[in-house]
Amino acid sequence: MRVLLQRVTQAQVTVGGEITGAIQHGFAALVGITHTDTEAEVDILARKTAVLRVFDDEAGKMNRSILDVGGSVLVVSQFTLYADAKGQRRPSYLMAARPEQAEPLVALFCRKLREQGILKIETGVFGAMMQVHIVNDGPVTIWLDSADHGRAAT
Numbered sequence: 001m002r003v004l005l006q007r008v009t010q011a012q013v014t015v016g017g018e019i020t021g022a023i024q025h026g027f028a029a030l031v032g033i034t035h036t037d038t039e040a041e042v043d044i045l046a047r048k049t050a051v052l053r054v055f056d057d058e059a060g061k062m063n064r065s066i067l068d069v070g071g072s073v074l075v076v077s078q079f080t081l082y083a084d085a086k087g088q089r090r091p092s093y094l095m096a097a098r099p100e101q102a103e104p105l106v107a108l109f110c111r112k113l114r115e116q117g118i119l120k121i122e123t124g125v126f127g128a129m130m131q132v133h134i135v136n137d138g139p140v141t142i143w144l145d146s147a148d149h150g151r152a153a154t
Helices: 039-051 099-116
Strands: 002-015 018-023 026-032 062-064 072-077 121-123 131-145
Touching (some): 002 039, 002 072, 018 072, 026 099, 026 131, 039 131, 072 099, 099 121
Parallel strands (some): 026 072
Antiparallel strands (some): 002 018, 002 026
């Protein structure tokens, strides 16, 4: 599982001109699922997302988590996080999980974020052509990959 977190001052996703999700201060989380992902990987990255200290404290240091600042998360499924562009002009997406596996795990990621205490979770529409509008704050962009975090607690 891969999650690309962007600290944002605002973010929204639209499908067919309709806003399906919008947040202010928090994270835009682009989420990719691969074939071997299970609830264990989702749990690891949801916990990591909740406790990651990348929000400024009163001294301007990145010392606070999204929980500390009461931030929101906009979750957008993104199979292209598993693109393989090595030596090719057209990327391969064979490492991305099929929709029937990926969709429930993306939904589980949202539930796990709520269980961690993040109160506002907004989403895109799985499998739809989406336009994602992000105002990156910092900019701060963090790459999380479950392969880097193993199954140990974060």
